[in-house]
Amino acid sequence: MRLEPSSRTIRELSPSFDPWDPITSLREHGRHVLTSVEMTVTNLCNMRCEHCAVGDSLTMKEGEMLPLKNMLDRLDEVEHLQTISITGGEPMFRASTVESTIVPLLKYARERGVRSQINSNLTMPYARYEKLLPYLDVMHISFNYLNGDDFHEVGFANSGHPVAKEAAYRLYDTMLENSRRLSEDGMLISAESMINYRTHAKLPQIHKLIGDMGARRHEVHPMYASSFASTLPVLSLKEMSDAIHSLLDARDPEMWMLFGTLPFFACSALEEDQKLLRRLRKEKNVTLRNDPDGRNRVNVNMFTGDVFVTDFADISAFGNISVSKLVDIFAEWQESHPLNQKVNCFCEAASCCGPNLLVADMYYPKVDFKSRKAITL
């Protein structure tokens, strides 16, 4: 079944409309349903970031991808599909991937009225990104720097060989220039900063630079202690909370700020957690996104067909598109996977669908979220 182009008017993404948030489909269907599919289209990347959550999966060369038709046929079967995400590696690393896989996936999404996102480091030639302009909804980038030196230090920490500063500066400048040009051309650039031991004291300055780059949304997440990042220092909850307050104090209230997978929950008995959540809820243009991984989204590796709950390698594959429908794989995860049973709580009053698995492991290894309830609002 290939669907006809959608005649629906495309609703603008905004703080009041974020189709990646699983709470929307949970409310609509009364249970979590698969509305989002993320696809890993490469394991190649020109960078080796210190914090890369898929760093151990990166390779220097890779083989053939599964036929695109196999993927599209599986997407066709996802009745409630609302969003797709394309990730890597660096998805734009090879021009041939852009032509043969990314553009066709984005066209498919646009024709079906499905919203799309790409995760890129934005350091590739502008001409590659330009091809996405007619179809793409969100260009998601990582931005955790104040200057080219930060970028050099963080972006090539795991290269295994020295990378000249000048080479890093050139890529940094390309990223800034691409962001400005694409923003001017109408693309929604959403820049994500992680809160970690390097960034927590300089988030206001990072936020300012993100605005200067023309980005319309600033996403903020804690660093996940996964893959390359698993040996990095972990911030205390107090340091993280202080960092968020300092960012809120200094931010541009006109810019959409999206906080995701924060380790603060409405079931906490701590007044400082409740105070932070109250502030986040009432700030202008601030949204708190529930974690899509495993709630309304799965990840498909387009080389093996393996299906994961996240693109991070920490949790093994639990199905393969060559033998199963995505909706069936998702249903099995939902109903019987022990990891899902650990965090699939829901408090309607707090609009909360429970913690991210990695964040829960980092900060609350002994807490049974299924036995907790939102306390105050």
Ligand code: SF4
């Ligand atoms: S849904 Fe879970 S994590 Fe969220 S407030 Fe309720 S019990 Fe806490």
